[in-house]
Amino acid sequence: xxxxxxxxxxxxxxxxxxxxxxxxxxxxxxxxxxxxTFARPPVNENSxxxxxxxNAFLLEDxxxxxxDVDVFGxxxxxxxxxxxxxxxxxxxxxxxxxxxxxxxxxxxxxxWKHARDTWPGCAWANDQSYDVSVHNTVYGSYxxxxxxxxxxxxxxxxxVAQGYSYTLEFSSTTGLATPACGALITDVEVRADGGTNxxxxxxxxxxxx
Numbered sequence: 001x002x003x004x005x006x007x008x009x010x011x012x013x014x015x016x017x018x019x020x021x022x023x024x025x026x027x028x029x030x031x032x033x034x035x036x037t038f039a040r041p042p043v044n045e046n047s048x049x050x051x052x053x054x055n056a057f058l059l060e061d062x063x064x065x066x067x068d069v070d071v072f073g074x075x076x077x078x079x080x081x082x083x084x085x086x087x088x089x090x091x092x093x094x095x096x097x098x099x100x101x102x103x104x105x106x107x108x109x110x111x112w113k114h115a116r117d118t119w120p121g122c123a124w125a126n127d128q129s130y131d132v133s134v135h136n137t138v139y140g141s142y143x144x145x146x147x148x149x150x151x152x153x154x155x156x157x158x159x160v161a162q163g164y165s166y167t168l169e170f171s172s173t174t175g176l177a178t179p180a181c182g183a184l185i186t187d188v189e190v191r192a193d194g195g196t197n198x199x200x201x202x203x204x205x206x207x208x209x
Contacts, residue, residue: 028192028193029191029193030191031189031191032102032190032191033100033168033188033189033190034061034098036187036189037081037188038084038085038086038186039083039084040058040059041058042084043071043072043073043084045075045076046073046075046076047073047076048070048073049071050069050090051064051069051094052068052090053068059071059086064094064095064096065096065169066094066095066171067089067092067094068090068092069086069088069090070086070089071084071085071087072084072085072087072118076118076119077186078151079151079184081186081187083186084186085115085185086170086186087117088170088185089128089172089174089178089179089180089182089183090180091179092179093173093174093182094172094182095169095170095171096170096171097167097170098167099165099166099168100166100167100190102161102165102192103161104161106192106193107158107160108159108160108166108190108191109156109157109158109190109191110168111154111156111187111189111191112185112186112187112189113151113153113154113155113186114142114155114183114185115150115151115152115183116145116146116147116149116183116184117181117182117183118149119148121180121181122148122181123147123148125178127174127178128143128178128183129141129142129172130142130173130182130185131170132168132170133167133168133169133171134159134166134167134169135167139159141173142155142183144183144184154187168188168190
């Protein structure tokens with residue numbers, strides 16, 4: 001015999017359905033990039049740290065593969081998030097990269113912010129362009145607009161992973177006329193829709209003999 005559903009119970013069921021429908025089908029997972037705010041190494045707020053071949057280990061979790069770069073302190077970077085920033089040009093154009101893990105079929109979204117060089121001597125430098133690559137494929141070429149310290153809303157690119165490991169790369173493409181002046185980047189994030197740690201698959205059912 002079925003019991004009649006009381007009004008209170010009916011409302012609870014309706015509310016539960018509404019909550020389920022209101023929530024997104026997938027949620028962004030944790031940031032797969034480490035040291036995306038370039039907090040390490042810590043730098044004097046009003047100064048910068050040159051990172052080259054001899055001290056590249058100071059830039060934790062990132063690999064310097066070309067030239068050199070600068071880590072700007074929080075005041076010099078002038079980012080709204082109050083984070084440190086990476087100048088993709090030290091004394092010459094530089095390239096940095098970092099590997100991250102995911103799984104095939106996952107949609108990967110990469111976001112970051114950029115601004116023109118805030119070092120006073122670079123206010124006149126017009127060319128502050130750079131490329132963003134994933135697994136040796138250039139996904140976009142960028143150049144900050146506006147005056148120095150005019151930080152952008154987050155730039156974004158996305159793709160569906162076909163493998164388990166990828167390399168994110170930022171590479172300055174400035175000309176030789178302004179080798180020490182380059183774009184600033186910070187707040188680098190890589191997130192996978194639905195997270196990257198799904199529950200393990202159910203074990204196969206035993207066969208009946």
